[in-house]
Amino acid sequence: MSEPFLEMRNIVKTYPGVRAVDNVTLSVGRGEIRALVGENGAGKSTLIKILAGAEQADAGEIWLGGQRVRYDSPVEALRLGIGAIYQEFNLVPQLNVAQNIMLGQVPKKWGGQVDTEAMHRRAREMLARLNVSLDTRRLVADLDVAQQQVVEIAKGLARDLRVFIMDEPTAALSAVETEHLLDVVRALKQQGVAIIYITHRMREIFQIADSVTILKDGRHVETSPARSLTSDAIVAKMIGRDLTDYYPPRGTPASEVLFSVRDLNVAGKLFDINLDVRRGEILGIAGLEGQGQRELARIMFGALPYDRGTFLRNGQPIRLSSPSDAIRAGIAYVSDDRKRDGLVLIRSANENIALPSLSRRTNGKILIDEKTERSFVHHLIDRLAIKVTHRSQKVNNLSGGNQQKIVVGKWLGMEPQILIVSEPTRGIDVGSKSEIHHILRDLANQGVGIVMVSSELPEILGMSDRILVMAEGRIVAEMDGATATEEQLMAAAAIHSVSDTSVPVTS
């Protein structure tokens, strides 16, 4: 392996109650792609935040090009050429795409003016490197998750970094976009950039990484060349046990229809959507990113307006013009953007879980019965195996996997009959992923009808009893979950997307 360019020596970071990073040493050479893996809560995020200057280590040293460097802010880290793109997007929603990409290094004209033309040109160049065409004048608030991820990556590219940290850059991307990104990462490698790449996708590790560092519980487990490892070996070392069966066994759905969508149309987005959700089934909705799956999910929860269509609950037409209509009809929804829609980050795990079912358990009284609430929440936290140091711990401080469990948990309290989940395991580690899958299957076995929107094919194939494939706003195929194959799904999903190279991000 090449000479170490970046070295982190004996890094320690402690938060109240948790030793997040425990004496970790890591060195990466120029032009080396280092995959950093570990379960959620293994200390990856903390480690890279320290490297990027967003957090300060309690102990340890950072060396760059043979020199000890000290910095205590992202500004100084950037000045040294160390930068990161984070998993939780750090974009300013009120600014446009170009302003976000160039924020912190906006090109100037006389009198401190923004050189708008140069700013947009440079932003477009960065997007072009990712093979994406996105109007740089659009507000970030109006972009979907995949588009925001692209902006975040472009922002990193615009900085000419020497050490480039990427925290799950592909979590929200489609297969095509992922390929482009991996090409960009390879190009950065050619330019001698040291890259630290965090991902939960094993395939990507073997596609691009030179070496792999595995963390567990804040400690360094192993660093090895990628070619000397196998996917199973990495998983086993990450979780410290073998994960034999990823997916729980399928159940036996009833034929009784709980919920139906009839002739749903949204101009330019969704066309003639018809579907039934049966008692006890997991209905997978597959497709490439941005084919209208997320919009469909939100409409079924009353969170987006639609032009035409009817909804039947147990055969009876119902109105779905707001989430509270949906909740009253026994429909719950787990968003694909848990930070924005799913959680009150600055409140405790406790309160988040209790939130949607508050009105049910106050029994019309004004005061919250704390005793009932506590026992109810404890029960759920145990059932979902959520790791909290204390139940009043703020959700902010929890790992992605635990946050996602809380989002699921908060809906279980209201005992929904229909649960709509959108990308339920995005950006969470294999251990939590498997736990979420088991929770979903348990619910189905108890008779809940589950609609699962996912762009991860293995998840769709492993979990669904029945699969609907969407392309360009239409349902283009229905398959049996037990017998469908990856090839059949891809063929169905791609059949309508004729122009495969024009990335769907343009929408």
Added chain:
Amino acid sequence: MSSSVTTLTQQPFSVRSVTRLLGRIGPAYYALLILLIVAAASQERFLTGPNLTNLIRNSTVLGIVTIGQIATMLVAGIDLSVGSVISLTTVIAALQMESHPEATPGIVLLCLLIGLLIGAVNGFGVGYLRLNPLIFTLASGTAIQGLTLHLLYSPGGSVTREFRELSRGAIGPFDCSFCPGGTLGPIPYAAIYLLVLYVVGTWVLKRTVFGLAVYAVGGNEASARLSGLRTERIKLAVYILSSIFAVLGGLFLASRIGSGDPLVGDPYTLDSITAGVLGGTSLFGGVGDLWGGLAAVLTLGVLSTMLNFNNVSPFYQFIIKGVILIGALAIGYLRTRRKTV
């Protein structure tokens, strides 16, 4: 690639784009337009030169202070000390000019320096110490109010004759072939001050890197910091500007009333916040602009002129102002809610 980008952005002209444009125009412009029509229709005297000049002069202090207030609101802050700074400025200007009339320019400079100092304290507390802006500026404002009353406990002092001209002067009238009567003006200095400050202020906010940083800090502070912006420094600058604008407002007010008054600035704190909110600036930061604020300032000015014409008691005017602020907040809430769901 670039050709596909341009095709994406060229939106066809349609009814929908017109309604969207109308929806984007802040409530303050509609309120101003409606009030102007009502005022012009119900009061013959309203559309006369002297009355309009008076309206502008009465709106100038608020107009100036609102610029700074909007800047603090854009960084998700607020400045509750502006009223006290205005009062302090009138008192210092009047007392000093009475005893040293020859040093008027120096006294103006002194006031600006005091504003710089107060703004630096506010900006340090809010930006660097990360204290709550509401509490911090309330506290600093209270302390400044105390100091002001200590210097002068009841209205007094007097400014120089030349200094008075700053608020009372006008230029013109000019020949203007298409104006009624063939002349335009005279145009009060006050209108020129407002126009210059709002044009320059808008240029700074919309065109400069500093302005972009202000919107970024208010929009998502964590992101701005991680992007390498020195968020503390930007907040410091914004609070300094807010105090400086309060001083400028105070100087204009001193020129107008001709003396110092330790409590005269008090209403401008809430009024400037009302103007900001009514003008479409979000209290949560990152959203808003100055022109909406100016429209709101003039709206409040027209409203108060109308109420005065009709001899409505000042006490009722307070009630009306309170209702307007709540109404503006409600409109702002409804507008953002429609966007997100």
